[in-house]
Amino acid sequence: MSHLVTKITTHGRKVCSLYKRALRNTEAWYDRREMYRYRAVLLRARFDENADIKDMRVAQELLDEGEKELFSLIHYQPRQFTYSPGGVAAGREVIPPDWVLDYWHPMEKAEYPDYFARREQRKKEYIELWEKTYGKPAEPSH
Known part of the structure; x- marks a missing residue:
């Protein structure tokens, strides 16, 4: 049952998760490497603007807005890693017991x-x- 969350997820961890998911979403939208890098730099700048906010209410509000924005901009067919669950080669190699x-x-x-x-x-x-x-x-x- 390792998939169940048993610990409290910190605000910093949530922000890092949002950033990574936003980067993966940007990668799905922009195939050309230079366009992706440009958008990734802009995304990082947006996160760095709010890195020094000490008021947790404001920080939580920004996090919620970021989650909503990511949900509204999510790619219709996100990229999957080849061997990850959902990828084209997931579960192909059967490891005998x-x-x-x-x-x-x-x-x-x-x-x-x-x-x-x-x-x-x-x-x-x-x-x-x-x-x-x-x-x-x-x-x-x-």
Whole structure:
């Protein structure tokens, strides 16, 4: 459940997040590098104008206005990184689970004796740690 927010997000973190999302949105709108850089410099200047505001009410109001402005200017088809969720190659490479190695043929395991000896030792250590922490599993009653 690592996706759940468990800590308070600071104002500074929110401002940094808004800035990064605004930069990514600007990148989606401007394909030519020089146009993007020009707009990025203007965006940074807008953020730097308000960097020294000490009154948190005013700062929060500016943050809310920035969120609304970003929402109104959001690109209709934002860019996605290739391997990120939503990207064209997300989830293409299937990483096999560890238990697949248990079903290797002994002749295949013989090609990597050090690895499989260390793996068996670590499996024993893991089982001991599990039993120490949670106790032995209960026998099923039929």
